[in-house]
Amino acid sequence: MEENKWFDEEEFFTPFNEELIYKIGEADSLSFRKKSELSQALALYKSVEPLAHDESNFGDGGKLYQTMFFARYANALSIANFPEEALKMSQLSEKIMINDASSQYTENYLFLGNVHLKMKDFDKAITLYDKGINHYKENFEDGKEIVLLCTRKALILLHLNNNEEAKKYFFLAEKYNKTYEKLKPYAFQNDNQAENLLLYFFLKEIYLKENNIKKSELYREKYFYCLQNLTLEEILFEIENNFLLEIIADKILNDFR
Incomplete structure (x- = not known):
């Protein structure tokens, strides 16, 4: 049969x-x-x-x-x-x-x-x-891409002088970043620090301007931790591929040195 x-x-x-x-x-x-x-x-x-x-x-x-x-x-x-x-x-x-x-x-x-x-x-x-x-919101894929999507959009908006809208997406990236950290703490700790460098830099600056010293210090520590774990080549990559304003790029490079 x-x-x-x-x-x-x-x-x-x-x-x-x-x-x-x-x-x-x-x-x-x-x-x-x-x-x-x-x-x-x-x-x-x-x-x-x-x-x-x-x-x-x-x-x-x-x-x-x-x-x-x-x-x-x-x-x-x-x-x-x-x-x-x-x-x-x-x-x-x-x-x-x-x-x-x-x-x-x-x-x-x-x-x-x-x-x-x-x-x-x-x-x-x-x-x-x-x-x-x-697509992420509709499917909730298990990855960190959503943080990078929000961060990259915020950087473009900043480049276009749409500062308030940029701040909105930096905060959205912050929200998803916290979620990812809770879901996958081990993966989060071992991620390439370059992926978070710019997010942490701008969050510390935003919270400082809003006089939220506690949060500004939190992201300042995270930002400098990233810098300590990156090479100059990796930092230059982030600067060159995200069209940062020269004054911001110079500040990050000075912090690295």
């Missing part, structure tokens, strides 16, 4: 390409703030790019991994100053997410927003960051 199966073997195929997923994971373990590791990541992405373009590698539910690849590759290319290639990968990822809701992912919107931030296309960057924030 022939065994009953819940799928047709001739129609069934793997929902994602394992080699592609492996390379994504390998690249994720590298720090893009270090030029040598960024180069390694770009080489990894390039080695499996043909797989990402091959639709036969992605079945039902597998489109998420395709958008993840293009978004991550776009982010790496942008950091490495290849804007045209970065935009191309960004558009591929965004197009798939528009046409397939199952492929949408909060982190993707962060990476795509970063590409447009680097290009100084602030309106598009804000649009993508907003999509990421809304």
Whole structure:
């Protein structure tokens, strides 16, 4: 008697390409703030790019991994100053997410927003960051991307002299940062300190102006703890990729020295 199966073997195929997923994971373990590791990541992405373009590698539910690849590759290319290639990968990822809701992912919107931030296309960057924030609120994905989305949007608003709206998003980033710290204390303690550097800097300044000395001192301690655990290369990365005002960049560098 022939065994009953819940799928047709001739129609069934793997929902994602394992080699592609492996390379994504390998690249994720590298720090893009270090030029040598960024180069390694770009080489990894390039080695499996043909797989990402091959639709036969992605079945039902597998489109998420395709958008993840293009978004991550776009982010790496942008950091490495290849804007045209970065935009191309960004558009591929965004197009798939528009046409397939199952492929949408909060982190993707962060990476795509970063590409447009680097290009100084602030309106598009804000649009993508907003999509990421809304997607997180609707799905509550277990990650720290929401903190970075709010922080990056706040930095753009600050650059555009919309200080009150920027403050709103710094406070929102603070709220999510506290939630993440409670949910995953071990992961929080071991996160790259560079991710929190600018958030802590601006929170200490905001609370100081509001005469909330206790909170200002709290974030001052956190800010200097970050500085102590970062290299000059990592700090310069944050300054250069977030379009900080020169006076703020100089202050952070002076604090580091």
